């Protein structure tokens with residue numbers, strides 16, 4: 001079986017270095033918000049080219065805490081893409097603000113900048129862009145719209161660690177950015193972890209406090225904060241893995257290019273890269289097919305595991321039953337047709353060639 005993703009193989013490449021890191025962490029005797037978190041925050045800020053990195057518990061918290069720190073809440077609106085993973089939308093709802101859904105572009109799967117302005121009202125406070133599947137959004141246009149309407153730009157970088165747009169990395173393309181280090185991400189921990197990056201000094205100082213009970217100094221609370229700290233041990237492991245992120249992304253790009261060059265079945269729609277090659281870090285390689293479920297079954301019969309990102313659009317989720325009557329035809333089409341092929345930094349080229357060969361025979 002060609003697995004969709006082999007997390008064990010991904011992590012065991014660094015077993016010795018990671019075990020060393022765990023041993024150092026254990027011997028440090030300091031297990032929460034210690035040197036490992038500080039070291040990772042500094043390294044990741046430098047990697048993204050941003051001034052600050054604030055480690056938090058997970059990607060959802062990273063998004064939600066940015067919104068909270070910007071004091072966006074009841075009565076405010078935040079623009080989000082209608083085909084994103086539910087977490088982006090939940091982060092707005094969690095703060096009592098209203099997510100305003102905007103359709104994506106069918107070719108990039110990212111928010112369609114041409115549809116943003118018509119959704120802006122006097123209550124709009126921010127545009128949340130999601131660099132979905134690993135490709136950066138059209139940031140020039142989006143930042144221009146945000147500036148014109150005095151809106152914050154929040155990046156959801158959960159799927160785009162290391163992606164580049166106009167020589168800048170994701171995480172440094174708006175006002176603040178949220179990362180998830182969930183194990184399957186391009187930079188994945190061995191548990192839950194997340195971070196915010198920003199160049200905004202006052203936002204950063206506020207977030208350093210909010211993630212830790214609203215406190216800069218023990219037992220002095222200036223905000224009604226939360227406990228959403230980046231786990232010290234996860235930070236030590238992330239520092240090891242960060243060193244290999246560029247190499248891993250290159251391997252993903254090599255596989256993606258092979259798929260793009262050699263899959264030539266007219267029944268399959270391949271993904272498009274809109275900017276420079278580095279603008280896509282191929283967290284997922286997502287194709288579309290009219291009869292997606294039959295394609296998935298066919299691939300499984302040939303020992304190729306695939307996944308669907310995502311089967312149900314957010315506005316059709318029970319949790320958002322109030323949106324049940326809304327129509328987002330592009331999102332609905334995407335959710336009906338997408339299928340993610342195996343891609344990872346440990347995938348063997350023999351397996352990549354097999355996927356191409358099998359998929360090219362589909363329907364013949």
Ligand SMILES: Cc1ncc(COP(=O)(O)O)c(C=O)c1O
Pocket residue numbers: 058059060061084085087088130156158159179180181182192193194
């Ligand atoms: C686009 C997107 N945003 C946010 C998240 C939330 O991250 P986490 O699972 O770390 O809370 C994810 C991860 O699953 C994601 O894919």
